[in-house]
Amino acid sequence: MPKQSTLATTESVDDYLKAILELGGAEASQVTTNALAGRLGIRTPSVTGMLQKLALQRPSLVVYEKHRGVRLTAAGKRRAWELVRHHRLLELFLHDVLKYSWDEVHEEAERLEHFISERFEDRVAAILGDPEIDPHGHVIPQKYEAGVLRDEVPLARWPLGTPATISSVSDRSAAALRELERLGLMPGVALTVERRNAAGSHSIRLGAHTEPIRVSSDLAACVLVAAPVTALS
Amino acid sequence: MPKQSTLATTESVDDYLKAILELGGAEASQVTTNALAGRLGIRTPSVTGMLQKLALQRPSLVVYEKHRGVRLTAAGKRRAWELVRHHRLLELFLHDVLKYSWDEVHEEAERLEHFISERFEDRVAAILGDPEIDPHGHVIPQKYEAGVLRDEVPLARWPLGTPATISSVSDRSAAALRELERLGLMPGVALTVERRNAAGSHSIRLGAHTEPIRVSSDLAACVLVAAPVTALS
DNA sequence: AGCCAATATTAGGCATACCTAATATTACAT
DNA sequence: ATGTAATATTAGGTATGCCTAATATTGGCT
Secondary structure, X not given: OOOOOOXXXXXHHHHHHHHHHHHHOOOOOOEOHHHHHHHHOOOHHHHXXXXXXXXXXXXXXXXXXXXXXXXXXXXXXXXXXXXHHHHHHHHHHHHHOOOXXXXXXXXXXXXXXXXXXXXXXXXXXXXXXXXXXXXXXXXXXXXXXXXXXXXXXXXXXXXXXXXXXXXXXXXXXXXXXXXXXXXXXXXXXXXXXXXXXXXXXEEEEEXXXXXXXXXXXXXXXXXXEEOXXXXXX | OOOOOOOOOOHHHHHHHHHHHXXXXXXXXXXXXXXXXXXXXXXXXXXXXXXXXXXXXXXXXXEEEOOOEEEEOHHHHHHHHHHHHHHHHHHHHHXXXXXXXXXXXXXXXXXXXXXOOHHHHHHHHHHXXXXXXXXXXXXXXXXXXXXXXXXXXXXXXXXXXOEEEEEEEOOOXXXXXXXXXXXXXXXXXXXXXXXXXXXXXXXXXXXXXXXOEEEOHHHHOOEEEEOOOOOOO
16 A cells, blocks of 8 residues: 555645645745745745744654745655645546536635545546546646646747647636636647737637637736647657 | 525534534434533533533524523524535435445545535535435435424334334444444335344344344434335325 | 845734633432 | 532633734845
């Protein structure tokens, strides 16, 4: 049986761990107190206090350097990835089985992810056929494993005129998700960025359409793209 | 839109409300501090403190009488019945959709009942076809309504020789549920109590079986029965 | 090097929900 | 009516997780 996270964590601790994982990104950069406070919607003294507490625990979930930021330990990463897996499985389950729309699933998954058992996780995964992708195109980590990284970049950095496929979209803003759906900007969709203006607005041509659509910089910021998958790969 | 409970309650408060509802029974008897402490697994000073706090809230969830016990107010009953509905819907959902066995569902439902949204509740009810009964034979209250009472009595009080049908079984002991299943003592099953001995053990004949089975008093305590439903009713 | 705004920490506090120890009340038996 | 065991409350405490106010530190600009 693969070794798994055995520490009991509270909801708040879980939220900190996930936030550190997400803010730290692929390189697991140190995450600042201010960034965490912003992400979690709480004050910086509260963040400092919690990080100091977490750093003192044994085994420790974080490595905390005063004024310099925080990183997850191996144990912290395991729990954080477990929560990400729970979250993404729940999102897919809410969408495919309970027929939620894709802009409704995030909030409910954010709440439930802390409370489901391993049994529940396994049953949901079994019913969904051990899926690899959630409704927003995010990779669902394998059980007991860290997430994998994909060659996806923000739409804002994709070269003009070069074909791309939408890899994933952020699940954090329900309003943004509704607008993305309305415009047809969903995972798997092929597109080409034709123009960007000074304000960051994008002119984008979708698939076989001839008329480009206008996408605001805020909305573009929610989209990650990748090179199209060729038939040979 | 039916008026619903608008107070935000914590998990602990929810647990108190449900415990008071269940211990108070059909007549909504006053529930003692000691009974609540036993049911919730905490000390009596903690119960006293919480009941005093709940009684002071506006609108109040309980009516508390020092040394005499506690009852739910209308608002307290509404929230308590809502949790019962959540619990029973979740149990059926875990059983029918996620393929949990009937002895596994209680613990998971006990945890999740606090956190599901109204949306989740509605989707689950829709998928299950607005069911009326949970896997243990308990009535699932209608949304926004109190539970209904049925003419069911403990097996220990059913007259000898009189045909009965199992109405519901307690969901609190997983071991008891496994034993009940092994013996075939499940909701809907017809039976006749042939004999009781001084220790409370029952000799029971099931359905068309000719050989009676032996049921301990503890196990019998988990079973509620009713007169068989005739073809005319 | 010095200034200053932003970031971050420290100190003290509040609310929630439980604990133990000490004390008060109740109800039952005699 | 009295005694006593069980029930229940009061008083003070701990842990968790957030808050504000005051203070310290950092990094960028001049």
